[in-house]
Amino acid sequence: MSTLPKMTSNQKATLAAPTQESASEPASETNKELAERLEKHDKEGKKLYKEQKYTEAAAAFTAAIEACGTDPKYQKQLVILLNNRSAMYEKAGLLDLALEDCGTVLELDAKHAKARNKRARIFEGQGKWKEALTEYCAVQLDFMHSNKEKLIRGIPLDPPVDQAKMEELCDKCVPEAMTEAEARREKYLGEQKKTGGHLKLPTKHTVGMLLESFTSCEGWKADAADDKTVGELSVELAADLEPADKCDLLFKRGRRSAFDTNYDEAYADFRQAMKILDEKSDVKDEMRYYCDLLEWDGVCKHLSYDMSGATVAYEKALEACDDSNGAKKCELMVRCAGIKMDEGEIPTAEKWFEKVRQINRSEQTNYNNETLTSPPPSGPRLGPELPRRPAPPLQPLHAPAESGEGYR
Structure with a gap:
C-alpha cells in the first residue's frame, strides 16, 4: 500500500x-x-x-x-x-x-x-x-x-x-485517575522525603482550623494551659530520665508547643518520643500518655499526608485506649474513616462509621438500663425530688458517623 x-x-x-x-x-x-x-x-x-x-x-x-x-x-x-x-x-x-x-x-x-x-x-x-x-x-x-x-x-x-x-x-476514567493521583502522590512524597519536606506541616492557620474541628480540642488545650511552659519542660528534659518519663515529658512539651501554635516544634517532640518507643517497645507499659502520644502522632502524619502512617498510629491508639472511654474511641475511629475517605476508600470508611454507631447505640442502651433499674433513693428527702436527667444527646464527636462525613 x-x-x-x-x-x-x-x-x-x-x-x-x-x-x-x-x-x-x-x-x-x-x-x-x-x-x-x-x-x-x-x-x-x-x-x-x-x-x-x-x-x-x-x-x-x-x-x-x-x-x-x-x-x-x-x-x-x-x-x-x-x-x-x-x-x-x-x-x-x-x-x-x-x-x-x-x-x-x-x-x-x-x-x-x-x-x-x-x-x-x-x-x-x-x-x-x-x-x-x-x-x-x-x-x-x-x-x-x-x-x-x-x-x-x-x-x-x-x-x-x-x-x-x-x-x-466517567466510571471508566475513575480507576485511571486514581492510579495517576496515587502515582503523583508517591512522586511528591518521594521528593519531599529527599528534602525533609514530608515532616513539615501545613500553615499554622490550616493546622489550627483542623484542630479546632476536633471535639477533644478544648480538653487538650485546657490540659496544656495548666501544664508548665515549654521552657520549664525543656529544663526537666535536660535531666537524666528513664525512657518512659522522657517520652511523657516530650509529649507534654509537644502538646504545649501545639497550644502555643508552634506546630512544627510539637511534631518534632512527638517524633522524638516515637523514636524512643520504636527502639524500646516495652517503654509504653510505663508511660502515662502513651495513647495520647499515638493520637497526636497520627494527627501530625495525617496533616503531612502520610496516610498509611497516620492509620497505623490511630489504630495503635485505639488498641491502647481504655474500653470505658467511648468518646475517645469514637473520635479515633472517625479520624480513621476520614483518612479512608481522603484515599477514596469509601466502603472502608463506612465500616469505621458503623463501628462508631455501634458504640453510640451501646452507650445509649447502657445508660437507659442504668436509669430504669436504679432504685429510688432511701431515707428522708432533704429537698424537692429532682427529675431524672434525660438521656445524653448525641455528642458532636459522633455526628460525622451519623451523617456519613469524616474528618478531612
Whole structure:
C-alpha cells in the first residue's frame, strides 16, 4: 500500500493565519479550472468510498487537498476534505492518520462536531477513556454555548452526547485517575522525603482550623494551659530520665508547643518520643500518655499526608485506649474513616462509621438500663425530688458517623 501524502505544517500555519501575499500571487490555473479539479477529485473520493475502497478514496481526497493549496478562500472546502479523508483513514484502520487529520480540522475549526466525535470514537476504541471523555465534553460545551439562550429560558433540548455515554466514560476514567493521583502522590512524597519536606506541616492557620474541628480540642488545650511552659519542660528534659518519663515529658512539651501554635516544634517532640518507643517497645507499659502520644502522632502524619502512617498510629491508639472511654474511641475511629475517605476508600470508611454507631447505640442502651433499674433513693428527702436527667444527646464527636462525613 502506497504512503498517502499528508498536510504539511507550513500549509496548516498558512491556513491558520492567512496573509494577503498569497492573494497577490499569480494563479497557475484559473479559478474555474481549480474548482473543476477539486470537484473531480472530490467526486472520485466519494465514489471510491461507496465502493469501500477506503485507501484509494483517501488518496483521491489527498489530491483535492493538495489542489486547495494554501489559499485562504478554500479553507472551508479544505476542512470538508480533511474531515472526509480522516473518515477514510478510520475506515481503513489507519487510526493515527485519522487522528492527525481530525487535529488539523480542529485547528482550522475548533467547533467541528464531526471531527470531535470521530476523535472521541477512536479514543474510546483504543481504551483511552480520559481522552474520549475530553472530546465529548468539548462537544457538550459547544452545544451549551450555541444554545445558551434556549437553555436560559428553560427550553428542553436533546444533548449531542447521551448522558449514559458520559456516565459510562466517567466510571471508566475513575480507576485511571486514581492510579495517576496515587502515582503523583508517591512522586511528591518521594521528593519531599529527599528534602525533609514530608515532616513539615501545613500553615499554622490550616493546622489550627483542623484542630479546632476536633471535639477533644478544648480538653487538650485546657490540659496544656495548666501544664508548665515549654521552657520549664525543656529544663526537666535536660535531666537524666528513664525512657518512659522522657517520652511523657516530650509529649507534654509537644502538646504545649501545639497550644502555643508552634506546630512544627510539637511534631518534632512527638517524633522524638516515637523514636524512643520504636527502639524500646516495652517503654509504653510505663508511660502515662502513651495513647495520647499515638493520637497526636497520627494527627501530625495525617496533616503531612502520610496516610498509611497516620492509620497505623490511630489504630495503635485505639488498641491502647481504655474500653470505658467511648468518646475517645469514637473520635479515633472517625479520624480513621476520614483518612479512608481522603484515599477514596469509601466502603472502608463506612465500616469505621458503623463501628462508631455501634458504640453510640451501646452507650445509649447502657445508660437507659442504668436509669430504669436504679432504685429510688432511701431515707428522708432533704429537698424537692429532682427529675431524672434525660438521656445524653448525641455528642458532636459522633455526628460525622451519623451523617456519613469524616474528618478531612
